[in-house]
């Protein structure tokens with residue numbers, strides 16, 4: 001019998017999570033996160049994923065790297081390969097050696113992109129079926145996305161992002177299965193919208209208010225969807241097509257421009 005492996009995720013406890021700089025429109029140094037509440041929200045997400053049958057690997061937090069909690073940006077993982085991010089902003093570049101070391105220690109085949117290409121991992125590169133959907137402009141560059149697609153011999157669909165509030169692809173697009181995804185159309189240019197419509201048969205549109213609650217930044221485990229609170233319409237639509245939804249408060253992380261999906265990196269398919 002073929003027993004499917006449990007989903008595995010990489011997470012980083014928020015011990016040093018703070019708003020220390022401003023590199024996206026959500027971040028404002030005058031609006032700091034509450035430390036105790038950040039830890040409580042992170043722990044609730046962690047235990048929810050465990051309850052749903054996941055295994056969680058933890059990377060140790062590092063003082064001075066407040067955004068290390070957003071492990072979706074560590075790398076793009078494909079089979080046993082980890083394509084380590086090259087962050088656009090110097091504020092996050094100190095995370096690269098930390099993530100590199102973790103992947104090396106855990107026996108991944110670690111791959112560094114050419115130096116002149118910025119790329120922010122699973123934040124901007126998501127598989128839907130066998131195709132790699134890749135967001136660019138704010139953080140990742142199209143050359144980097146093409147370079148990776150060539151290395152793994154996959155088709156890539158580059159999607160130009162247009163709204164700085166939705167600066168990573170995973171803030172406005174979330175594959176559910178091979179033919180379905182959630183998305184926020186206004187975050188994409190018209191070519192990207194047309195490409196998504198042409199490639200993905202079932203697209204669920206998120207409305208602006210819920211997109212602003214990072215509805216698209218959801219973690220999907222089979223028929224389970226884990227997302228921030230405040231997205232009741234999307235939850236209702238998902239339930240109507242057979243998904244179970246699990247809302248968990250993540251407002252502290254929204255202050256840095258992240259939510260459920262950004263706080264996790266799926267390590268197996």
Ligand code: ARG
Nearest residue numbers: 024070072123168256258262
């Ligand atoms: N403050 C972080 C940044 O601006 C948030 C990253 C959110 N991650 C994500 N995968 N969308 O880089």
